Amino acid sequence: MKNSVLIAICLLVSTIGFAQEKNKKMAFEVDGKCEMCKMRIEKAALGVPGVKYALWDIPSHQLSLVVDERKTDPMKIKTALVAAGHDTKELKATQEAYDDIHPCCKYREDNTDDSEKH
């Protein structure tokens, strides 16, 4: 009896694990360097349907998200980010997209935080 209950619970837990969460927390690295980048990155992420919350931290380059997994997935978000000109680990921005960003945001040349300067 006990065992069957345990098995049932384990099964349930695993199904929950695969379920698509409405409010899934996730975080990954996005390259950028300043307040302007922060705005561009957050805007690009929030522009993806299903992304509810986006916060990009300048020093750590971490983008923390809360997303609705039924509507979106990390790759969709990263596609939007590279379209805005910001590199991620898996996807890199095209040269055109990168050239479009403000001259002071060229994180590939120098990625120190210079948010104080503008």
Added chain:
Amino acid sequence: MKQILIIFFWLPMLLTAQDKIEGMVMEANAENKHIGLAGANVYWLNSQIGTITKENGTFSIPYSKDYNKLVISFVGFKTDTLTINEPKMVHHWLVPSNQLDEVVVEKERDAVQKTFFSTQNVVTVNSAELLKAACCNLSESFETNPAIDVNFNDALTGTKQIQMLGLTSPYLLITQENIPMVRGASQTYGLTFTPGTWVESIQITKGAGSVVNGYESISGQINTELQKPLTDTPVFVNGYANLNGRLELNTHLNTKLSDKWSTGLYLHGNRRDVEVDNNDDGFLDNPLANQINIMSRWQYQNAEKGWVSFFNLRYLNDEKQIGQTDFKPDTDRFTTNAWGSEIDTQRFDGSVKLGYVFPELPYQSFGFQTSYSSHKQDSYYGFNIYNIDHESIYTNLIFNSIIGNTKSKFKTGLTFAYDGYNELVNSQEFNRTDTSAGAFFEYSYTNLEKLSFTAGLRLDTHNRLGTFFTPRFHIRYTPWEKGSLRGSFGIGRRAANIFAENQRLFASSRTLQLQGNGGEIYGFDPEKAVNYGISFIQGFSLFERPGNFSVDFYRTDFDNQIVVDWENPDQVVFSNLDGKSYANSLQAELNHEVLPNVELRTAYKFYDVKTDYQTGLLQKPLQARHRYFANVGYNTTPTENGSQWRFDYTLHALGEQRLPNTSSNPVNFQLGDFAEGYSLMNAQVTKVFSKKFEVYVGGENLTDFRQDNPVLGSNDPFGTNFDTTIVYAPIFGRMVYAGFRFKS
């Protein structure tokens, strides 16, 4: 932007001609061994110049006079900022931090922060600004801020009245940690019941506020955040004395009880026993006063679970004695031996705040706040008796969340308020109970770039004001970099407590006349006004130092107002507005760090405030149409142990003020139509010895400007021409003070 680029190009060329700072960064250890740290970041704060330490921990970085804050940081260690004024060797030990993923680079915050991003026109005043004028209490803490005008209230109590957009404080919503505070019975003296040292910061919102805090604000909102037990220093002592005999002592004691609970005990006492009558009119220039103010504050913080809570208790006892110098309350009260007055207030406040942020959803939270206050004032002004008891309960529940994503947020909730008043005016009793319940919804949208707006609506039902909607709207648009254009619109309503708000009129021979229409509040209708305005702020950088320019225009139009008409020197007539009443206010402000560490603020304000009195549409009495303001602050750079000098100077210049009509008085009691303009200067010097101890000296009204005859008919206070209400300038001349602050 171009400028910055040009500077970038120049920097390397400039730097070649400079000296170097060389040194070594080491890991702190008990034996003080030289264990070099490789790969630590060493850079000049707010600059592009940086380096990393070599394998043995040594580094070399160009020295430039433009930068004097060297930041040394390394992941896993506490970031340190060193002040360096000449090229030298630097040996620095970094202390490991407990949190491995935190790199803190501290940025100095301006003492007055104007927002570029909020939809509302908010100015935040932090504690550094509050130290610029060693203010005794909240009513005096706006001296260095142009958004608020400080006026003199009456010749006797010396209480300062504050104004915003040309309207007196009853039209402002004054809250303490978002709970309405200075209202009802405490309207006149309430601001003097919050000691200055208790204040952590003040947010001043011009124009219609948010619907979240109720329907009462008309011209703006002032919110005071008090010191928090968790963040305030464990021990704080402040002593203050001034030359007109006022003594003050403030003590804060804060302890952390556990990782979640902290508590603070805040004690304030002030007294004045010295009788001062510098203008020899036989009346005290300042009241004899005595105040005891005790607050106990408990804070609960549980970041993991998302709970934060505050629990406050406060007791206040305030006694004032005013009038003729030879007035002895015990023998002369209610006699014609001498004219005098006493105002005794006892107040108790209790409040609970509870906040919950959903740990998994950083954008969703609940807030609940409830407060209770009991206010008892017993007072008499000569033969006029005025007592008021006011019991108040206020509860507000707020839920914050998003629609879709964080570009669209909303706040919604419920408010309940109860006010019970018992008043005695001479022999007439006025008892009143006000209850109201309301619901609000506020939607805010931002596209993260140029545009954001907030639209709020509340529906309230009030037993005297009826059932009504209150809309509020704010919009912000950023046309270009560092520019911000704002607009706001809102409606506000309130039940005017005519006696509590106009108490000073009791200290005269005027008779009070209530010409009501049988309305719900003292026979009058509720006050209702529309406020709208636009503002523009532009930040700039000149000589590489920041500055900003702002201009705003607001208009308040009253649908109904309780008009206090004292254009006849023998009486005061209260009536509903019959005709027009409006206030236009224009303010232009320019702030800049003109030299390194020298902040200059200047402002010009124009007010056009007119009301239909019995004798026609007149400018509001005792209000300068033109005001100028300038403030200069200079701080030396703090050395490593924190010692520095701070200098501050403020100039207020006021144009002429219209005086209430006194033409029907005998000639020697006539004041003319206008009071001439004048200027006031305040200054303060603070010497900080260390992070623990500082002393300050300062002076107010340095030019010793005084009003000639603040008390009309002072030689016959029981006669028909006695009047203490027409005050347009300081009564007390130059005032010098000194004090100290000790923290540990």
